[in-house]
Amino acid sequence: MAGTDLYIGLMSGTSLDGVDAVVLSFSGSSLSVLGTAFTPFSNALRKRILEAHEPRSNEIHDTALLGNELAHVYARAVHELLKKKGIPSTGVQAIGCHGQTIRHRPDAGYTIQLGSGALLAELTRIIVVCDFRSRDIAAGGEGAPLVPAFHHAMFASPPVHRIILNIGGIANLTDLGTATVRGFDTGPGNMLMDAWIQRHLGHSFDENGAWAQGGCCIESLLHSLLNDGFFSRKPPKSTGRELFNVAWLESHLTGSEAPRDVQKTLLDLTSLSIARAIETWCPGAKELYACGGGAANAALMSRLESLMPGVEVDTTSRLGVDPDWVEACAFAWLARQTLRLQPGNLPSVTGAAGPRILGAIYPA
Ligand SMILES: Nc1ncnc2c1ncn2[C@@H]1O[C@H](COP(=O)(O)OP(=O)(O)O)[C@@H](O)[C@H]1O
Numbered sequence: 169m170a171g172t173d174l175y176i177g178l179m180s181g182t183s184l185d186g187v188d189a190v191v192l193s194f195s196g197s198s199l200s201v202l203g204t205a206f207t208p209f210s211n212a213l214r215k216r217i218l219e220a221h222e223p224r225s226n227e228i229h230d231t232a233l234l235g236n237e238l239a240h241v242y243a244r245a246v247h248e249l250l251k252k253k254g255i256p257s258t259g260v261q262a263i264g265c266h267g268q269t270i271r272h273r274p275d276a277g278y279t280i281q282l283g284s285g286a287l288l289a290e291l292t293r294i295i296v297v298c299d300f301r302s303r304d305i306a307a308g309g310e311g312a313p314l315v316p317a318f319h320h321a322m323f324a325s326p327p328v329h330r331i332i333l334n335i336g337g338i339a340n341l342t343d344l345g346t347a348t349v350r351g352f353d354t355g356p357g358n359m360l361m362d363a364w365i366q367r368h369l370g371h372s373f374d375e376n377g378a379w380a381q382g383g384c385c386i387e388s389l390l391h392s393l394l395n396d397g398f399f400s401r402k403p404p405k406s407t408g409r410e411l412f413n414v415a416w417l418e419s420h421l422t423g424s425e426a427p428r429d430v431q432k433t434l435l436d437l438t439s440l441s442i443a444r445a446i447e448t449w450c451p452g453a454k455e456l457y458a459c460g461g462g463a464a465n466a467a468l469m470s471r472l473e474s475l476m477p478g479v480e481v482d483t484t485s486r487l488g489v490d491p492d493w494v495e496a497c498a499f500a501w502l503a504r505q506t507l508r509l510q511p512g513n514l515p516s517v518t519g520a521a522g523p524r525i526l527g528a529i530y531p532a
């Protein structure tokens with residue numbers, strides 16, 4: 169395999185479901201997905217990651233240990249993927265590892281993605297590129313979203329006004345409709361729906377939105393949630409669990425709501441906040457292609473479709489990339505950009521002072 173242009177992308181997002189791993193083969197500007205693997209987080213690890221979001225005593229030590237544990241999980245994902253595809257580690261140019269966000273504070277000038285790059289390089293003996301967001305923030309940007317440059321490279325089709333929507337824990341979109349690519353976080357994706365059904369039914373997510381579908385939207389609650397200043401804030405903007413968490417939801421509840429009605433209201437919150445963001449900041453959009461786990465939520469997708477009558481709604485499968493793997497592909501692509509000394513951010517998206525080569529490199 170020596171000489172071939174293979175990259176691995178590792179993505180573990182705000183949903184805390186686990187690690188998406190892909191191995192890609194690049195040839196010029198085109199790529200093909202050679203293999204994929206999903207490594208779920210254990211409940212215990214998920215709990216520790218959630219705890220790391222909150223300030224507490226001895227957190228530096230605990231966080232360092234958690235970063236090492238995540239590196240072991242990432243290494244396992246890499247080994248499984250390479251074994252599955254019969255690819256030797258020496259055939260891979262680099263791993264692009266997003267890491268696990270535990271704080272995202274562009275307002276305070278930092279963002280933290282856990283997962284020791286040094287340990288991952290040691291365990292895999294492959295070059296690791298990680299900590300992609302910090303350089304964009306150092307340049308005055310939001311550090312997010314970073315996937316729009318990849319969406320643009322893969323999916324742009326001028327003059328069609330196309331939008332790529334990623335529905336992960338947080339939802340973010342890329343507007344490919346104008347010469348200058350734009351993109352931003354629209355607000356919660358699956359995160360609140362996941363947390364609510366977990367609390368009431370013990371399920372990690374609401375399969376196809378079926379539980380939500382049996383409830384009724386509580387209009388006053390929806391209105392109150394949508395009143396949060398984040399939704400009307402002009403892009404560039406990014407967000408995370410710091411804002412959209414269960415405590416935020418609870419601050420809007422009276423306590424008398426039926427849980428199932430809250431679930432439906434959360435599904436409507438995700439779909440309506442996306443539809444309104446597109447109407448306000450991406451007027452004239454004609455096509456929307458969704459990716460991320462939320463693209464598999466049939467109720468959410470059909471709600472989105474009904475809210476945007478003038479827009480053709482589908483998933484990125486239509487464009488040749490399985491929606492489950494788009495984000496991981498983006499981090500393989502970003503690692504390649506870094507090793508080729510090419511920028512990975514789009515200042516028009518993040519608000520950074522200029523294009524920057526992203527990431528920290530840990531040699532093999
Ligand atoms: N069939 C489905 N029905 C409803 N939701 C789904 C389905 N499949 C996946 N999801 C949602 O997608 C989430 C994972 O999405 P993902 O893109 O991995 O997000 P992240 O990047 O934040 O980890 C799950 O937590 C779940 O909420």
Ligand SMILES: [Mg+2]
Pocket residue numbers: 179180181182183184185186187188
């Ligand atoms: Mg995930």
